[in-house]
Amino acid sequence: MPETTPRGLTRLAFGGDYNPEQWPESVWQEDVRLMREAGVTMVSVGIFSWALLEPSPGTYDFGWLDRLLDLLHVHGIRVDLGTPTVVPPVWFYRAHPEALPVTAEGVRYEFGSRAAICHSNADYRAAAATITTRLAERYGDHPALAMWHVHNEYGVPVSACYCDSCAAHFRRWLATTYGTVDAVNAAWGTAFWGQRYAGFEDINPPRLTPAAVNPGQALDYKRFADATMRENFRMERDILHRLSPGVPVTTNFMTALSQCDSVDYWAWGREVDLVTNDHYLITDGRRTHVNLAMAADLTRSVAGGAPWLLLEHSTSGVNWQPRNPAKAPGQMARNSLTHVARGSEGALFFQWRQSRRGAEKFHSAMVPHGGTDTRVWREVVELGASVEALGEIRGTRTEADVAVLWDWQSWWAQNLDWRPSVDHEARERADAFYEALYDRHLTVDFAHPEADVSRYPLVVVPALYLMTEAAGRNLTAYVENGGTLVVSYFSGIVDEHDAVHEGAYPGPLRDVLGLTVEEFSPLLPGERVRVTGPDGTELSADVWTEFVVPRGADTVLTYADGLAAGLPAVTRHRLGEGTAWYVSTRLGADGLGTLLGRASEDAQLAPRADLPRDVEVVRRTGESGTYLFAVNHTGSDAKVPLGVPGTELLTGDRAAGRLAVPAGAVRVVRLDG
Known part of the structure; x- marks a missing residue:
């Protein structure tokens, strides 16, 4: 079995991306001196260094990296060594321009940024395997090496390419997945609009079309693009396992950031030896610490509850949002230690020394442009001491109270064209329900819809448009055996091919919820409805309403106005030993709090009113x-x-x-x- 903890690291990890190639070697001695002062235990090296390591085809220069790793080892600093396959050198693209990805509109990207890669390109795969092999042969047993870091943030900013190489690869993937073209036609429903295919050779990627593209085809292409990136990761990982045994291999995820919603991290979590994550605050006016907690909980869940590692976050402001405020005094430590509380085995940053040039020169770093006579540096040193003091928690696991179902593939399907309302966003509902649970001081595990959730007294489904029959059976058994389930609207609608489940909505959830939905009735911008209860409860809702027909469920709240006036808005269904709640409209924070309070009572989760908000x-x-x-x-x-x-x-x-x-x-x- 591969190792799952960084080799030779006996403390929590603390440090960041170290890019010494941006600086003269005279700075390196100063860097390691400051690293020791700050309590740095590990740095990530070489992630963007392919052009320096292989300045021309087949010509290698490892001297600078030899000197750097030896220097770090002498000073007791462990190394997370990158394979630099996220940015091939310009000479590679001159020789293989077809390795640059093509958009759905037919535009080929140019060299000059990062991650401009067609992952189906055979020349890229061969070159990536070669540089990875060279690195593993040279450094696989280096005494500073703690773990391998493959590529960087797969899926950011490009996950899918639509070129002819990808078209051929997609056809092979479909043949392996479905066996016959008739099976593809059945899955995609190509009888609609006369889209039937006679052979695999007729199928292309879902390129630009005059109207909505076939949703089954579009969904499968997202799966294909994700699987293709994962193929390339596995290729590099297997080389490293073979040539550098006993050293864990990872790649940095971005689990809760919408910029990386093209990656199915449930699948990726099974491929890495150690789950690692990058997290950056989205400063859009919301409570950023809630999203941070959510990202940490989600990453821990992708790791199966095992300890994981925060591989990147920021000491202060970033540079890629429209507005990039600095972090308040003390916020760096709070952010870092919140990740640790929720399962991380340390806290690392992008990056060690702030860049003077390039696209990220205004991104904060551990050593800012102002040097060591700065607030950021003083807080870095203080945080390093705190991380050192927490070393004994290594290997412990975070305890969770409730589970939230989360499925990237369902999001892919829901975000395709021509859905009932553009105002219903799966991620918005996931954020809203998580925040409501956070405000009840409940720690959340996330779970795949088909995962065993029997140990949780409460399971929440904030948005699960795509649901398999197996997932439906899973949730039904959960409730029958005593669990409490809360389901939000527009869940259980389609199967894994984006085909509507046979019969009334909500498909495999009909029995467990004890109801059917006759029709969706989304609201127009600015429209609101009132939902009321017999106890005098009155809540406000927007975006979505439904015509709900109870078939065993009890009505808890009723629509007081709108097209659904008089019909159930929130229901509760006793099934076996448990209870299932259904929310057919978009409640605000107060309404969700009220609802989850009542569901928590069913789940016998004691209120934690003695804890202050935030x-x-x-x-x-x-x-x-x-x-x-x-x-x-x-x-x-x-x-x-x-x-x-x-x-x-x-x-x-x-x-x-x-x-x-x-x-x-x-x-x-x-x-x-």
């Missing part, structure tokens, strides 16, 4: 003990009930009763017993 409490447990993380995102001091006394690891103080957590601070208590 003070999160998470536990990690393992052989070394139980650790309570308290993260205060507010501007006021807070008190967190401990229950069991313990020792606060960042200060060394004893803690009992109610733990004091200063404004903007983090406290970590090893609980006694």
